[in-house]
Every structure is written in C-alpha cells, then in structure tokens.
Amino acid sequence: MNRAAAEQLDVNDPLRAMRERFELPESVVYLDGNSLGALPRRVVDAVARTVKDDWGAGLVRSWNGADWIGLPSRVGALIAPLIGAQPDQVIACDSTTINIHKLVSAATQLRPGRDVFVCERTNFPSDSYAVHRIAATYGATVLEADADDMLDVIEQAGSRLAVVELTHVHYKTGRMHDMRAVTDTTHRHGGLTVWDLAHSAGAVPVELDACGADFALGCGYKFLNGGPGAPAFAYVADRHLANVENVLPGWMGHAQPFDFTHTYTAAPDIRRMLTGTPYVLSMVALEAALLDWADVDINAVRAKSIALSELFIDLVAELDHHGFGLASPRNAALRGSQVSLTHPEGYAIMQALIDRGVIGDFRAPDILRFGLTPLYTRFVDVWDACDALGDVMRDQTWNDERYQTRKAVT
C-alpha cells in the first residue's frame, strides 16, 4: 500500500462526489465526525436565510409562514429512514441526554412491578447517570454488564427485567451490539429496550422496526452533521405510543398547544415526546444537513466505512512497535464507523496530531479515537493520518510540554 493506491481507491469510490457537499478546510484531515460532523455547505444558506428572512423579516409570523412549528416532526421524518423507522415514529427535540431521561422513564412506566435495569458498565456517562437516577426514582436495581456478557446478564434479570438501555455503538471503542439479539432476549423476558444511537445514526445501517426495538434516541451533531449541539431525536415504536407518558410534560407536547389549556392532554402522536419550544436555529441547521442524506444509500456508506477502517487498522498495524493497541473490534461486523487505539501517551499524541492538522480526539484514560465518515472521509485521508501518526511517533513530537497540557475539552 502507498499513497497512490489510496488515491486510486478514492477515484473508484461511488460516494466520492459527496465530499463536495461539505465545507472542509484544505489543510485538515478530519477524523472526528463521530464527535462533530463537518459543515454541509447548504447549512450556511439555510441558517442565514432563517436568521435574516424568517426571523428578521417574518418575525413571529414564521411559526406558520416558515413552518417552524412543524420542525420537530419534519426533522424527525428525515431521520427515520436512516434508522429503519417510519417517519411518524421519530421526532427531533432536546438533547440526547434529556431524551435518555424521557425514554427510559417512559419504558419503565410500561413495566410496573419489574425492578431491574440492565445497561453497559462502560456506557457513555449520560446514559449511566440517567439510568441510575431513574432507577433511584423507581426503586430499581441496575445490573451493569460488559459487552461480552450482555445477553447473559439480561437472562439473569429474568422476570424482574424492566428496561435494557444500551448505546448501540460504543463511544470509546466503536464496538457494536447485535440489536436483534439483545432485543429478542429482552423481549423474551418481558423487558423493553432503549437504544442510544448517538454513534449509529448515519454511521451504520440501523433497523429499529425490523429488530422490534421499543425506544431509541440519538444525536444530531455527529454522523448526521447537524452542527454543534444540534438537537437530538427520539423514536417510539407505534405499538407503545398510545401508552407512553412523557415525564417532562410541556406545552409543545399537548394535543392542542395553542388552546393553552390548564389540563395536560398528550398529543396523540409522537409529538407527545416534545416538551418546550424547539431550538429553531439549531434545528434548521440539522434539517438542512439531513437533506444531504436524501439520496444516500446507507449500505454504500457502510461498505466504504468498513473499507476505510480496514485500511486504517492495516496501516496502524505497521506502527505496533510504538505501543499502540486496537481498542475497537478487529471484526468489522462488530465495529461502528470509528477506529480507536490505545496508547499510554494517547493524550499528548492526539494533541501533536491535531497540531499537524490530523483531527481525531482523546477519551480518558488512554484512547485515541478516529471517526470515519464516508460522506467526506477519503482513503487518502486515512493514509495521511497514519503517515502523520508514524511521524509523530518516530520523531517523538508528542513528547513536548505543550502537548501534555490538558485543554478544557479533550
């Protein structure tokens, strides 16, 4: 393998034209789309138009005129096909963490008399914090499993099982759970699943309906490219909707919000998961970003993602002697759209890489994460990143005080 061969892979890439849809700085190899997706060009105009025309000139009339009121449903419907859901089962609202609270609480209430939650020991912090807090509210016990013994722990909960809350693709390692197997096992014991798709939506094919999933939520600003702090989304399977309570009721989730009635009557559809007023500017950016997905085949994205990550892993294998470990599964079928390495000097190595324009990120204590986002990541980017990584190790660039100093955000 050499750089020319990587360039040839890009020439043959059926998704190569997609990169033109994004604004990407020339000097950067961006491998952090799993943290913050790159800027889709069409977002620039969409946001500017919303600010100047819809807010500035339309003013409050734009709730109707620009259909701001329809944003949560409209954006949800755009996300639905990427996660194997029907358009009316998904709504965009609030943050990922708030939606974890909403959906785990909703699921818990559908399983009265059951008092065991199962989640992953190394889940993303928000997932853990929410699950433990809700367990305290309902007097439930949390069983924490490792990825390998997940099905066993679910079995162990047995007839006490209420809810299994899992991040489908692990934020640190990229390890992917078998959604169908987990859902089947959960259902066999009468429990319900809540899937966090933060690292799945737009990254890997997800089949919520086909797997019989109950609830799901995810993030708008990672692989969906909705912009920093983009609103999140929530999915509720049709069969549960009529019985689902939003424990954070607010005026936007009411059946008739503009009647301003004193008593809460939940909207009959997925809008019952809404709470407050939608974050219009952030939501409009997410909507524009999602329009870029309309003609994208998620299976083509997956195929390229695997090819990119296999190339990455192969090239890093040649740097083994510098002390790198592979934190991600070696088997592509078990891996999302990222490659994570371990190294005791991971933090400083990543800072040195970023300083060279190769942007990934670091997760304590020792993980270097590299996100592979097939809409704009090229094979030559993977080559250049690994080349830079080799240089940083060979020259010990990382061994410099300025790279050791922790920043506010790592």
Next chain:
Amino acid sequence: MNRAAAEQLDVNDPLRAMRERFELPESVVYLDGNSLGALPRRVVDAVARTVKDDWGAGLVRSWNGADWIGLPSRVGALIAPLIGAQPDQVIACDSTTINIHKLVSAATQLRPGRDVFVCERTNFPSDSYAVHRIAATYGATVLEADADDMLDVIEQAGSRLAVVELTHVHYKTGRMHDMRAVTDTTHRHGGLTVWDLAHSAGAVPVELDACGADFALGCGYKFLNGGPGAPAFAYVADRHLANVENVLPGWMGHAQPFDFTHTYTAAPDIRRMLTGTPYVLSMVALEAALLDWADVDINAVRAKSIALSELFIDLVAELDHHGFGLASPRNAALRGSQVSLTHPEGYAIMQALIDRGVIGDFRAPDILRFGLTPLYTRFVDVWDACDALGDVMRDQTWNDERYQTRKAVT
C-alpha cells in the same frame, strides 16, 4: 393626542438610538416582542461566523478555540444583571419548560416532609403541567390560587408548604406579582420560591437576590431577543447551590465532564444544572443579542415601557364602544411590558391587524396581546397600532372568512 405628538415623544426618548440595533421590516408595527423578540443586527454576523469559521473551519477544535464549552456560563453571566443576580448564579441551558422541571424538582427535594405546592390557576400551561407532574411524583397537593388571593393561599398551606411556583408576569394579562411579598410570605412558612421570568427578563427590573428569591428560570427569545427557540436560563441562589440536585443529570453537569467517569459527581457551581450538550448555534445568537443589553439601563426601559403602555391604554379607551375590555391591570405598577385586551372576536381582529402589518398575537379564548419592547418600539408605533385597530373595527375588516380560519400557531 395625535400622531405628531407621538413623534415628538420619540424625539425625546432617551432609548431612541437602540432601535438602530435591530433589523425591523419597514412595513411592520411589531408589538409581539413578548412572544419573539426582533432580530438584533449583530446576531446576523455572530451566527454566520459561528457556522462558517467556528464550525466549518474550526470544526471540533472550536469547543476550546471558540470556547463553546463556556457558552452556558458566559450567557448566564450576561443575563444575571438583568434579573438582579450575581453572574455565577445563572446558567443558560435547555428550554424554559425543562428548566421548570429541573428547578421545581430541586426545590421540592430541599423541603422533604412538606407536601403542598402553590401555583397560579391560570399559569402558563408548561408551568402547570410541570408542577402537577412533579406533585404526582412526590405525592404532593397543588393549591391553585388566583392572583388576588395568592398570599392567602400561601398562608393557608402553612407548615405543609414546599414550593411556590409562579410566573412573575402573567403571559396573558401582563399582571405582575409582588416578588418580595410572595417570597417573604413563602419563607415565613418555610417554603421555597421558583419564579418563571419568561415575561420579566429584559421587560421589567427584577431583583432576585434583593428579594431573597430561591430559584428562577426564564426564556431567551422574548424580551431578551435571543431568536426563535433560544435556550432558556436557570438561577439558583448561592445559599442553596451546594444542596441542589439536578434530577436530569447528564455529562455536562458533571464536575469533570471530560474525565467521562462512570459515577456522577455534580459540578460544584451552577453548571450542575446542565444536562446535555449546549445548542451552540441557538446559544450564540442569544449571546450576541445579550451584548446589546450591556449599556442598557433597565430602569430606563421600564420608564419607557410604562409610558408606551399608558399611551396604548389611553388610545384604546377611545375604542371602548367596539367592545374591548382591558385584560391587563390599569395600574402600571402591577403590569409588565404588555397590554392585553379582550374582545369576543379577538382572533379575527388580530388576524386582520396582522394583515395590515400590525403584529400582536391572540391567546384563547378572547385575548389580544400587544407587547411593548422599549428597545425598538416607538410611541408612533403605538399610535399607528391603535389607529389601525380603530380602522379594523370601524370598517369591520375582521368580519371576513379568511380572518376567522385558525392557523397552526395563533
């Protein structure tokens, strides 16, 4: 009074230069800043820069480089002086409704063994929905008072009183509670106050610290002009902070978010009220809008607000014979920065007015709201609005089918 006299009032207005800071369409008299504030000119560039430079070019590095991570605290500190708080007692996050849930829950937990909430019978729906939902969680009773018997009902709750949750300025009528009297009475019985400042912040002087308030929250998109669906804010009095639990814990409220630790340890400061990732684009718009407040004297705003509303009420008095009632208090000291009228044909009348470029809004069943926002509302706007209202009534313009048809957002 005539139009020329109104023009002269504008000439003598010490705040007249402020209007230049806003983008306002020529053809419009905008009296709905209590629903959605107008667009501050500086927001246009701030948002465009954030999208293109910070997101597009800076990418994930902007969490440090553009200090996105500091946004919630920075925006909170800009709001603090407008509500009589210290900068480190206020944080910007989530929606108004979510913050009602957070703060009423937090207050409730500080008063274990007490099981009565007091709120206003005609409170904004989100306030009512949240208070009743939280009451159900904690097994509490909700006493609903009218504005006039608020202190009596608080007295009545006596030693069972846990929390008084009130919107300081009523969303429909503009009636303003006496924050000091309510707080004193609440404290005398050992309860805590949660103030919803949605229609107060930027509209009237608020003295949270001086009144001894416990908790408060409010809206970013009304008088603060932060844009459609701007994030909200939350205030926690210093003396409570160490004991306050955020019942919606998430990674951003952790003491060390980037350690990604499994166990939740709340941030020692107001950041413990954070849950998920900040909505950066929406938050940046709000931040820019707040910079316009730096040199504004809220007492000057209040003086002009009263002058505008007195003029409005006087001019409408001449239209009495058309069946208008005054829903707002006649006494300016009891009124926020809006004038609300009643009329059985209120909906159609408002649509006819909007069609003429005079923008207020309607609240069921019969209220026409007119917001007075001294930074950009002129005396001549009030004159023109009342003139148009007179025309609409005299010509019965409202009595047309197209004005009777309800829109999605009223």
